[in-house]
Amino acid sequence: MSNHESTFEAKSATAKWWDERLPLPRLMHDQFIDFPTPRNLNYWWTFGGILTFCLVAQIVTGIVLAMHYQPSAAEAFNSVDHIRRDVNYGWLIQSMHAVGASMFFIAVYIHIFRGLYYGSYRAPREILWILGVFIFLAMMATAFMGYALPWGQMSFWGVTVITNLFSSLDQVIPGLGTAIVEWLWGGYAVTGTTLNRFFSLHYLLPFVIFGLVILHIWALHVAGQNNPTGIEIKTKSDSVPMYPYAVAKDAVGMFAFLIIFVWFVLFLPDYLGHADNFIEADPLVTPPHIVPEWYFLPFYAILRAIPDKLGGVIAMFASIAILAFIPWLDRSPVRSTKYRPIYKWFFWLFVISCLALGYLGSKPAEGVYVFWARVFTLYYFAHFLIVMPVLSSIETPNKTPGSITEAVLGKDDASSGSGGTPAGAAAAPENR
């Protein structure tokens, strides 16, 4: 809905001067103040704003940490300890950055599941969704390289295990995998050289994410936001201006999220990490259990569920890549799961599968854990490849309301146009 008519008025001579040369104030006004947002958005829609906050918070705290951090095998661990002990409020910044990574992932998982539930990936939002998949991938790469930087035992061995996955390509073309791994490492083993390049990329990628986020928001403002009904905005009464309505709601969601964020930062700074990472990296001592950070666990479970190394690697990457194709796998006549009586059950089964894979990823790959990891991995893929296309062609959806307004007000109120049509409020919210 970015083609809604601009209501920006340059009020001063300076504003006019700018507007004729670089209409940034007009852009901000049209896209972030007067932008029409569906009037029925629930709190799950506040996570887009929360994620923007998370990204900015990570960049700001990260830049400060980089001022004190030393990316060398000899000094990395010491410098992080130095940040926590001797840099003014370094303990706070370091905790915000480490916990912030986890919070970023909590928010992005909620955001993704929200999109899945309400069909936000459906036309005309395919590009918006695929950009999201790329952002998610870039986030994973950034988080993985960031976790290497403290150069603790889990950093070192996590890097060793995960980079080694590429050696499975030797099964395809002998020597290819090994060549890639040595190229990634910058040598024949994980060393300070590897650490240094990871630091460089860890500093670069957040800005790539930032660029992708701008495209993501652009695409969002072209297609307009989806909403719980999955029905597009049709008339003016279906929407309210972003400011003050959506902004006020986003602010509540953001601060509620901050309560959890700060709870971990100040009361449980180590809870989401591993104790082993407080031991300096030692190439000669392998920790008994090498486990990735919690946000990678479902994918780690998929990796280990497949008995073949190359197969596991392919399955792991496929589990993310498949997300890019769901706009075309889901062919249901309605977008929102709200109106899909059968799919609803499968959606929650999918959520449970992801949580179960997360749990299983934290357990040793043996016995009954492997069995269940295989069951849930199977469902993970079946959900997209079988349930989505098949169910969307055989399921009869419930009747959807005629419009967003009708969904909110009921049919009578909506058709008579009386009682609470927000047109007036939308036209001049600041005068109320």
Next chain:
Amino acid sequence: MSKNFKAPLRQAVVALAALGLASSAAVAAGGGHGETHHPERQNWSYGGIAGQYDKNQLRRGFQVFKEVCASCHGLKRVKFRNLVQPGGPEFDEEAVKALAADWPNQIVDGPNDEGEMFERPPLLPDPILGPFKNDKEARAAQNGALPPDLSLITRARGLHTDAPWYIHIPLMLSDVATGYSEGGSDYMYALMIGYTDPPEGFELSEGMNYNKYFAGNQIAMIQPIPEEGAVEYQENAGAKTSMKQNAADVTAFLAWAADPTLNERKQLGWTAMLYLLITTLLLWLAKKRIWARVKH
């Protein structure tokens, strides 16, 4: 060991933890083999969201560290000046200067004007070093075993549970709600009081000791604190010496060494929570008022 009152929630957590641990301990093998016990959770003054270090306990703990641990272990990430800072043992500055001057392990400094490296007693900004110049020397002196530096030890250890998921997950949630992050302390304390005779038929390697909490049960470190306690506490130290008291005190000291800003961090936590709760409430009221203009 602690003057903290036991909140009912905390007790419930401990009970739940015990349940989880018991069910996993039942799986462990018996007869002839060692059995790695799960440490029990202790009640630490600095535990949970409201906990703070007990200054007197940290002082006693330092005494134990100095008289017992420091004969093998270093504390290289902690500097003598830290012993003076607020939120720690808060010793008198002059006393710490004297302590540093008497510290048996010297600082290598230099080169001097003749180009020679030399040794000197530590000053306030210098690290608290152990007796060994490097790991090789430590291993040579310790029968091949390496006494680790203790600066981060309580954060580098933790408890884990083998409990099934229906116990594990509620336990996790209650740990988050109560701010439980003393797993490392619980482990260290258990380790120090966990020396027993090996069970019948257990083959202990030469120079090793049996400890029921150590993974694999064979630990190179000898029992550091005897049953009657290892140090003499002063009259006004706030506690009487015993193995358990010494172990708890030195654990608290090591927890502070690993996390010296805990007091400040948790105080800030309460301030931040208060601010965030009030702001969230106000924003919610503002949102309600704004949205009252439209039906939604």
